[in-house]
Amino acid sequence: MEVVIDSSVLVGLLVPNDHWHSQAVALWEAIKAAGHVGLFLDCVATEAISVATRRLHEKGYLADIEPLLDRLNAQVPRETITWIPPDVPHLYPQVLALITA
DSSP, rough: OOOOHHHHHHHHOOTTTSSSSSHHHHHHHHHTTTEEEEEEEEHHHHHHHOOOOOOHHHTTTTHHHHHHHHHHHHSSSGGGOOOTTTHHHHHHHHHHHHHHH
């Protein structure tokens, strides 16, 4: 069974000092232990990137943005994202590059 992962859970998974990090990790582990697969929609991935990078920027932790994107790519590789608009997958790497520029 596929389980859609919400942006709040994804942010919690990606940001170790997020308020919901431990709960997000526990939920993710429970999903996997039950034999389910996480489904990551493109809109969820982009919202999670936006929220997490904005928080880091606001706190002045600009050096943490690139490691965040590395964790995102490890946790949710581009080829595993469910893309709604057909043109977005080939633009995704360029969008991530703009964030760190």
